[in-house]
Amino acid sequence: KLDKVKVEDIQDDMAALGLTPDIVTSLLETLAIKDFDELAKRVGEDSPAMQELRRLFDLAEAYGFKDWLVFDASVVRGLAYYTGIVFEGFDRRGELRAICGGGRYDRLLESFGAQESLPAVGFGFGDAVIVELLSDLKLLPDLSSPGVDAVVFPFGPAQHPAAIRAAAELRGAGVSVDLVVEEKKTKWVFRHAERLGASRLVLIGGEEADKG
Structure with a gap:
């Protein structure tokens, strides 16, 4: 050039x-x-x-x-x-x-x-x-995370389908959701929800999964 x-x-x-x-x-x-x-x-x-x-x-x-x-x-x-x-x-x-x-x-x-x-x-x-x-040009968007409204956590692989459905239903209602499917202790999940500023924590066990 x-x-x-x-x-x-x-x-x-x-x-x-x-x-x-x-x-x-x-x-x-x-x-x-x-x-x-x-x-x-x-x-x-x-x-x-x-x-x-x-x-x-x-x-x-x-x-x-x-x-x-x-x-x-x-x-x-x-x-x-x-x-x-x-x-x-x-x-x-x-x-x-x-x-x-x-x-x-x-x-x-x-x-x-x-x-x-x-x-x-x-x-x-x-x-x-x-x-x-x-x-x-002062057009750079604010990329800071606004957090999420809810955290959905299934207690085991058997509850994954129910957790996925619950997360999809919440998102369809305009709720921002963090779906945690990794194997984590409940204590970690509570802290995770707190870190994200979530107002709701949805825990899905066998009974909740059976109820849909």
């Missing part, structure tokens, strides 16, 4: 590959282009890449989100399986690093054993950037 590496370093790397200074200059000028018409003058309007880009932006315009796209010829993804257009997503202010990035890969699944080519598009994103963005 041109915004992450010094131009001089890129020129040195290209020169090491045997490219002449004129070719290096022409390539860097092409990568700096932000306009389709100017790019077409460089690569030709009949270029498959040019036609693919124009079709993508035409479709974006038809769907009503062309204004969300910015063409940047310098965007490069660091994985070799991409076979077409690649992209990165940023917040509108442009103050953070890329939130997501991806592109077209038509032969990736073949490397995992697929018997034929299967065109695909995908992307990955970083949760750290999302959290940072939501925090900056």
Whole structure:
């Protein structure tokens, strides 16, 4: 990426590959282009890449989100399986690093054993950037646990079905439930309910299970 590496370093790397200074200059000028018409003058309007880009932006315009796209010829993804257009997503202010990035890969699944080519598009994103963005915009939700209303505890495996039904019935009534099916001592269950701030503790033994 041109915004992450010094131009001089890129020129040195290209020169090491045997490219002449004129070719290096022409390539860097092409990568700096932000306009389709100017790019077409460089690569030709009949270029498959040019036609693919124009079709993508035409479709974006038809769907009503062309204004969300910015063409940047310098965007490069660091994985070799991409076979077409690649992209990165940023917040509108442009103050953070890329939130997501991806592109077209038509032969990736073949490397995992697929018997034929299967065109695909995908992307990955970083949760750290999302959290940072939501925090900056004061949109980060309160993820602290509100506790539960009730704890349901069967005394043994034989009572599990009855406990599951009881928990489902309570949840259906809008009650938040923690269903404990692990083997625990009753003393632990009481403390667990207290830790969660539960107002009800439903203990299901053989008699309760028989009554449904």
